[in-house]
Each structure stands twice: as C-alpha cells, then as structure tokens.
Amino acid sequence: MPAQIEKESFAIIGRELEHRGICLPAEEEMVTKRVIHTTADFDYVKNLYYSEGAVEKLRKALREGACIVTDTQMAKAGINKKALGKYGGGVYCFMSDEDVAKEAKERGCTRAFVSMERAAALGKPLIFAIGNAPTALVSLYELMAKKCVEPAGIIGVPVGFVNVVEAKELILEKKEEVPCIVARGRKGGSNVAAAICNALLYGIQEKG
Amino acid sequence: MPAQIEKESFAIIGRELEHRGICLPAEEEMVTKRVIHTTADFDYVKNLYYSEGAVEKLRKALREGACIVTDTQMAKAGINKKALGKYGGGVYCFMSDEDVAKEAKERGCTRAFVSMERAAALGKPLIFAIGNAPTALVSLYELMAKKCVEPAGIIGVPVGFVNVVEAKELILEKKEEVPCIVARGRKGGSNVAAAICNALLYGIQEKG
Incomplete structure (x- = not known):
C-alpha cells in the first residue's frame, strides 16, 4: 500500500514536470524527484546542482560500503539504515554528543x-x-584544504538565512575534487539530505 | 553562536515578511516564522491554518504535561525532548515498531x-x-468519530501528492472540537511538524 502510493506520487511528479516542460537528466531524475516527493516543492528542479557524474560516483561509494555522516539526528533518523547496511555502511552523527559540545567550548x-x-x-x-x-x-x-579529510562525496543542502548560500557556494569550489550534490540558495533541510541519501541507495537496489 | 544566528535569521524573516506587506497575527507569529526558518519557504504564510486559539490551547496542553505522538522517527528526532520534558511530556512514535507492522498485516x-x-x-x-x-x-x-481518542491537539502537516490535501481538509472538519494547526495543500513534512512543536515549546519558555 505505501509502495503503491509512492509509485502514484512519482507518476504525478513526472506528469507535472512534463507539464512544465521540464526534462531531467536521466542520472539525476530519481534523486530530484525524491526531493520533490519529500518537500512537494518543485523549486528543487532549479536548485539542485550535481557535479559531473555525482550520482554514479556516490552510488559507487555506497555500494562499496561508504558510511554517511549527518549533521542532525533528524537526517540520521530519515536515512534508510537497512538499505545502507546491505552494502556495509552505517550512519554517524556527532553533533549532539555531549563531549563534542565540551570540546568545542574548550577549543573555542x-x-x-x-x-x-x-x-x-x-x-x-x-x-x-x-x-x-x-x-x-x-x-x-x-x-x-588541510588534507585532513577526503570525502567520498558531499550532499550539501543546509537550509536557512545566514551564511547558508555562501557555505554551499564554497563547497561548489571543490566540485572537481569531490562528487557533490548541492541545493543552491536558501532551501534544503535534514529531510532533503535524507531523501537524497535514500534516492541514491534505492537506485543501487534497482540495479540489483 | 547558534543562538545568535537564529536571532539573525528570524530578523531577516521578519524584514522579508514586512517587505511583502505581511503582518502575521501575534499569536501565530513565532510558529509560522519557525516553519519558514526550517524550510526557507514563505509559502507557509498562506498554507498554515490555525483553529481559533490553537497556539494558546496547544501551549496550555504542553505546559500541563501533554505528550506528543509523531508518525515518523524523523519528527521524533527533531522535537526538543529537553524542552518538552521540562513540563513532564515525552514523544511517542509507534510507526516503525515491528509488532505494529505485524498487527496491521493481520488486521488488514x-x-x-x-x-x-x-x-x-x-x-x-x-x-x-x-x-x-x-x-x-x-x-x-x-x-x-468512534470516541476512541480525544486529542489535546493535532498538528496536521503531512507532505505529498496522494490523499494528502484531502486528509488535511478532513481534519479541519474537527476544528471546533480539537485545536489544530494544519498546513493546507501539498506541503509539510516531518521537519515542519517538529518545527511547530518546538515553536510551541519555546513560546512557553519565553513566558518563563
């Protein structure tokens, strides 16, 4: 039943995109559609930026067991851990750990x-x-920049009004080095981050 | 620092509302603004429906220890449990319990x-x-309808394309019986549900 409703929802999204004369690149289609499914917001057709081959590269990393790091417990809760676990990956979120807050305070x-x-x-x-x-x-x-981390990919979709647009544009400077999917502008959110992760994961499953 | 950014964000939202000639009712202002803060989507100015005195009634219920029931782990993760716990409340979500799936299947x-x-x-x-x-x-x-439940309030903000608009309009038929905040139309989400709960909670705190 939920699977049937999801199928119907994606069909409606497909028809409305067509009606608007929008044809999404095949590689990006299921990711963008899932974000629209999660938000009911067609602005993401324009907002979502994909670095070259990002979807394929991120799926490859996940298939090879990459883990996902989120910045909220909400995004962590929204990611399909079962689908991720199938390939050996897990989800980490350190933001609300008490000792993280302590260390941040100490180090300023x-x-x-x-x-x-x-x-x-x-x-x-x-x-x-x-x-x-x-x-x-x-x-x-x-x-x-300090070579302290070399991400397998970045899904950069924070939402908000202060430093959000700038931070996303900053990450885009690294688009040649690291596969990234970025929601340009103010919009985004933990739900969008989780939806993108799930769309990537479900895309792997569909290939079997 | 995060508190400062939040303050600045709300100031920007306030200025943009003013610029659009929008004056929100005082009681609803902090809730609607927090939803915009969470989504960067000003559509919620039009979408959010509040039954009469809903904010005050929901805050009263929370202050008196009402618990919150969500339909996703994401919404549960996003609700400030510390703020809620101060008044004796907690958050429940049964949707992903294994025996719930089993019972649903058995009962059809x-x-x-x-x-x-x-x-x-x-x-x-x-x-x-x-x-x-x-x-x-x-x-x-x-x-x-069967008198099996008498909610202290309903925050009805599911997102989507199938039966979503209709389900929200159905709940609005009960607006005289139960205080409700509903996002009319397709938009909403677990993030919006959590943001509304938090705005209600923070509003109690501000009163001391």
Missing part, C-alpha cells in the same frame, strides 16, 4: 567543526550529508 | 491506524504531530 570552535573532525578521524570512506549547519560545510572545506 | 489495516490506536490506548493527554502519513490523519478522524 563550533560543534560542527569538532563533529566533522571526528568523522574524518574514523578513517573510512565517508559521504557527508549536511542538511542543517552551514558551519559543517565550511568546516569540511577547511579540513579538505 | 494500515500501520498508521494501528499506531494511532496504540497512542490512544496510552490514556494520556496527547498532541498528534503528523508530518508524513495522511492515513494517520484519516485514522485519527475515524478514532475521534
């Missing part, structure tokens, strides 16, 4: 920075799915 | 129905915060 930096640093220290292939904190994207940029 | 009904029924059986004052499943709203409507 943000919780997001400490969280990204902890993720980097895992020494695993990681996809960062950031739906809330622009500071997490800025921290990733800094850690990449 | 939806997981949402079984989940809403289980919540009703708690025998506590409950606010239902529904961000995903229109069937949860329909189930609530049916359970209310």
Whole structure:
C-alpha cells in the first residue's frame, strides 16, 4: 500500500514536470524527484546542482560500503539504515554528543567543526550529508584544504538565512575534487539530505 | 553562536515578511516564522491554518504535561525532548515498531491506524504531530468519530501528492472540537511538524 502510493506520487511528479516542460537528466531524475516527493516543492528542479557524474560516483561509494555522516539526528533518523547496511555502511552523527559540545567550548570552535573532525578521524570512506549547519560545510572545506579529510562525496543542502548560500557556494569550489550534490540558495533541510541519501541507495537496489 | 544566528535569521524573516506587506497575527507569529526558518519557504504564510486559539490551547496542553505522538522517527528526532520534558511530556512514535507492522498485516489495516490506536490506548493527554502519513490523519478522524481518542491537539502537516490535501481538509472538519494547526495543500513534512512543536515549546519558555 505505501509502495503503491509512492509509485502514484512519482507518476504525478513526472506528469507535472512534463507539464512544465521540464526534462531531467536521466542520472539525476530519481534523486530530484525524491526531493520533490519529500518537500512537494518543485523549486528543487532549479536548485539542485550535481557535479559531473555525482550520482554514479556516490552510488559507487555506497555500494562499496561508504558510511554517511549527518549533521542532525533528524537526517540520521530519515536515512534508510537497512538499505545502507546491505552494502556495509552505517550512519554517524556527532553533533549532539555531549563531549563534542565540551570540546568545542574548550577549543573555542563550533560543534560542527569538532563533529566533522571526528568523522574524518574514523578513517573510512565517508559521504557527508549536511542538511542543517552551514558551519559543517565550511568546516569540511577547511579540513579538505588541510588534507585532513577526503570525502567520498558531499550532499550539501543546509537550509536557512545566514551564511547558508555562501557555505554551499564554497563547497561548489571543490566540485572537481569531490562528487557533490548541492541545493543552491536558501532551501534544503535534514529531510532533503535524507531523501537524497535514500534516492541514491534505492537506485543501487534497482540495479540489483 | 547558534543562538545568535537564529536571532539573525528570524530578523531577516521578519524584514522579508514586512517587505511583502505581511503582518502575521501575534499569536501565530513565532510558529509560522519557525516553519519558514526550517524550510526557507514563505509559502507557509498562506498554507498554515490555525483553529481559533490553537497556539494558546496547544501551549496550555504542553505546559500541563501533554505528550506528543509523531508518525515518523524523523519528527521524533527533531522535537526538543529537553524542552518538552521540562513540563513532564515525552514523544511517542509507534510507526516503525515491528509488532505494529505485524498487527496491521493481520488486521488488514494500515500501520498508521494501528499506531494511532496504540497512542490512544496510552490514556494520556496527547498532541498528534503528523508530518508524513495522511492515513494517520484519516485514522485519527475515524478514532475521534468512534470516541476512541480525544486529542489535546493535532498538528496536521503531512507532505505529498496522494490523499494528502484531502486528509488535511478532513481534519479541519474537527476544528471546533480539537485545536489544530494544519498546513493546507501539498506541503509539510516531518521537519515542519517538529518545527511547530518546538515553536510551541519555546513560546512557553519565553513566558518563563
């Protein structure tokens, strides 16, 4: 029943895109459609930026067991852990750990920075799915510049009004180095981050 | 620092509303603004419907220890449990419980129905915060009709393309009986449900 409703929803989204004269690139189609399914917001047709071959590269990383790092418990809750676990991956979120807050205070930096640093220290292939904190994207940029982390991919979709647009554009500077999917502009969110992760995962499953 | 950014974000939202010539009713202002803060989507100015005195009534229920029932783990993750716990409340979500799926299959009904029924059986004052499943709203409507549940409030903000608009309009038929906040139309989501709960909670805190 839920599967049937989802199928019907995607058919409606497909028809409305067609009605608007929009033809999505085949590789990106299921990801963009799932974000629209999650938000009922067709603005994401324009907002979502994909670096070259991003979907294929991110799927390859997931298939090979990459883990996902989120910046909220909400995004973590929304990611299909069963689908991810099939390939050996798991989800990490350090943002609300008490000792992260403590360390950030002591060092005079943000919780997001400490969280990204902890993720980097895992020494695993990681996809960062950031739906809330622009500071997490800025921290990733800094850690990449210092060669402290080499992400398998970045899903950069924080939402908001302060430093959000800038942080997303900053990550786009790295688009040649790291596969990324970024929601340009103010929109995004933990739900969007989780939807993109799930669309990537379900795309692997469909290929069997 | 995050508090400062939030303050700045709300100031920007306030200025943009003013620029659009929008003056929100005082009681609803902080809730609508927090939804915009969570989505960067000003459509919620038009979409959000509040039954008479809904914000005040829902805050009163929370202050008196009402619990919140969600239809997703994402919404549960997004609700500030610390703020809620201060008044004695907690958050329940039965949707992904294995025995709920089993019971739904055996009885030939939806997981949402079984989940809403289980919540009703708690025998506590409950606010239902529904961000995903229109069937949860329909189930609530049916359970209310049978006098099986008398919610302290309903936050009806599922998102989607199939039966979503209809389910929300159905709940609005009950607006005289139960305080409700409903996102009319297709938009909504677990993030919106959590944002509304948090805005209600923070509003209590501000009063001290």
